[in-house]
Amino acid sequence: MTPEIPCNNPSCFFCSMNEPDPVHRKAKITNCFKEMPLKEDQELVLALSGLWSIATTQPEDPEFPSLGIFECMAKLIQKGITDQYWLLRDQNIYIPYYAAHIIGSYTMYKARFADIAVRSGVVLPLMEILSGKISWVEQRVAVRALGHLASHERTFGAIAVHEVEIVKLAMELASNCLDMVYEKFVSVKEKKRVKYHSDLLTRGLGGLKTENRKAEEWASQLQCWSLYLLNCFACKERSLSLICNEEFLKGLCDMWSWLTIRTSPCGIGLIRTLCNTKTGRESVANLGELIEGLCNIARSSDNWQYMAIDCLLLLLKDPDTRYKVIDFAALFLVDLVELRSLGERTKVGEAITQILLQDYHKVKYGSLRLKTTKAEKALEEIWDLKVERIKKEKLMPENEMEEKKLMVGLLKQEGNKKFLSGHIKNALKIYSKALYLCSLKMRQERIVLYSNRAQCYLTLRDPEAAISDATRALCLSNVVSPHSKSLWRRSQAYDMKGLARESLMDSLKFVNGRMKHTKSVVIPCYAARMINKQMHATWLFGAAKLKMCNRRGEEVQKSNRQDYIYHCRLIKEKGSVFGLPTILEEPLFENRGRNLEKGMRLKKRSLSSSRSAHVKFG
Incomplete structure (x- = not known):
């Protein structure tokens, strides 16, 4: 056995x-931290890699923070920025990344460590990285570290000294990081990519697909942490005049990362923070595009649905912003008034009802006029549903209630027959009549009727009405196990409107619920097609690719889904989007498929899809 060679390096x-x-x-470790910025050998990168591994696995261990690691990392970052010759020699290019990552890991949880880091001078070197002095890879870990420092009360002041510069840099990163990562890495051919970027992304394992997947994840993290840093300032009502920039606010609803970082509320989280401030509410209320985005999220299966509802309720509570948003928000929130719970929150629908109806009598008797009659009708509908009908049903005798229940059952059967024979409009009227007769206590019957009526609207190519009815059915159903047909129908309706994100969320929830209920691991083919379509339509780098193609003067083909992804939101026409067929197949129960197909042919109401729709009603 060969004896180990003793190390002569003190x-x-x-x-x-x-x-x-x-x-x-x-x-010895204290001395190492003092000597590291002066070293010129290969051992430095290995030491930094080891420290990075320790910091990520043991971020609350006080040993290294107490021995001078922060001052060492700050000097190494500064050396990499000021001495390009040193940075590009050997493997030193990795050092600023590891150093910034180590700072961020140790300051994540402990305010005491963050305080030591600030006093060790890490803020200015991190800001240099944030400004783009090296590359986007280092920016990702620098904004993460600054976000952790800003999140602690003890160290926020040290970050706030450079408030304007940091806020502007963070806003620019949040808005442009996806374009930057796509242009500088994802769109670059494999052989021409910066090698150390590829090595950091894959840790030496995996090929092109792994690199692209990790690049998407890191770009999303860069955006999330930039928004988190901005949120730290917004929480303290700092730099609101900068953050409430109109163009920046318009893009916040599209800054989402559910598929890559499920724990980050991203753009919607920052909007809610802004809505907790007077300045923020006034800025948000003036942007119709942003209000529409909030309304769509509030009426979807998005993880952060409750945050969108919070934002709208905060705007409606403020008398200075209430009448700027109520005309639009009421049209969406009317579908949520029977929502019982959302996550840990209970009586969500009751809270929505109280806020929407707080001045209903002024509207009813003409002392207050809303801008649109649709909004007034929505408030009237809420009043009738949540006040008048409850009063009537309390006084209704049991025998009359039973008669209505029998009548509802007969109407539902008649509506089903009309639909299956192709008389869609007649079926819609019958379902509406049944819903009018339904007692509020007949939750299951109302779920089925709303869902069936949503299918009628789908067939008639009225996606907005279909979304409304499907949402009402879902609000009445079990939160843990939502009505699967309503999820699928709403997903199709969102697809018609070009709202790919909302359609994707419903499709995923539909598949999860179906697999849980049937204990099957097989995803239905129609759901798989929808998910595949919407995954393409919500590709993180889609808008970046389109921009780069346009800059290069390349002809963009409409058949290429990825070139048109985020622009689906701009298309509000009925039917397919950018030439993509709207997926309307619903082969849940094929035993009645032939009857429907025959009826649809007879009435010349066949769908635009070449495939027939198979539907079973409750």
Whole structure:
């Protein structure tokens, strides 16, 4: 066995780590941190890699923060920025990334460590990275570290000293990071990519697909952490005049990362923080595009649905912003007044009802006029549903209630027959009559009727009405196990409107619920097609690709889905989007498919899809 060669380097980091005596070990590691910025050998990168691994796995261990690691990392970052010759020699290019990541990991949870880091001078070097002095890879870990420092009360002041510069940089990153990562990495051919970027992304494992997947994840994180840093300022009502920039606010609803970072509320989280401030509410209320985005999220299966509802309720509570948004918001929130719970929140529908109806009598008797009659009708509908009908049903005798229940059952059967024979409009009227007769206590019957009527609207190519009815059915159904047909029908309706994100969320929830209910691992083919379509339509780098193609003067083909992804939101026409067929197949129960197909042919109401729609009603 070959004997180990003794190390002659007195400041060797690995020898210091192996020192058995605690006192000597502490002194040696302290000396290592002082010597590291002066080193010129290959061991430095290996030492930084080891420290990075320790920091990410043991971020609350006080040993290294107490021995001078922050000052060492700050000097290494500064050296990499100021000395390009040193940075590009050997493997030193990795050092600023590791150093910024180590700072961020140790300051994540402990305010005491963050305080040490600030006093060690890490803020200015991190800001240099944030400004783009090296590359987007380092920006990702720098904004993460600054976000952690800004989140602690003890160290926020040190970040706030550079408030304007940091806020502007964070806003620019949040808005442009996807374009930047796509242009500088994803769109670059494999052989021409910056090697150390590829190595950091894959850790030496995987090929092109792994690199692209990780690049998407890191770009999303860069955007999320930029928004988190902005949120730290917004929470303290700092720099609101900068953050409430009109163009920046318009893009916040589209800054979402559910598929890559499920724990981050991203843009919607920052909007809610702004809506908790007077300045923020006034800025948000003036942007119709942003209000529409909030309304769509509030009426979807998005993880952050409750945040969108919070934003709208905060705007409606403020008398200065209430009448700027109520005409539009009431049209969406009317579908949510029977929502019982959402996550840990209970009586969500009751809260919506109280806020919407707080001045209903003024509207009813003419002392207050809303801008649109649709909004007034929505409030009238809420009043009738949540006040008048409850009063009537309390006084209704049991025998009359039973008669109505029998009548509802007969009407439902008649409506089903009309639909299956192709008389869609007649079926719609019958379902509406049944809903009018339905007692509020007949939740299951109302779920089925709303869902069936949503299918009628789908067939008649009225996606907005279909979304409304499907949403009402879902609000009445079990939150843990929502009505699957309503989810699928709403997903199709969102697809008609070109709202790919909302359609995707409903499709995923539909598949999860169906697999849980049937204990099957097979995804239905029609759902798989919808998910595949919407995944393409919500590709993180889609808008970036389109912009780059336009800049290069390349002809953009409408048949290429990825070139038109985020622009689906701009298309509000009925029917397919950018030549993509709207997926309307619903082969849940094929035993009645032939009857429907025959009826649809007879009435010349066949769908635009070449495939027939198969539907079963309750």
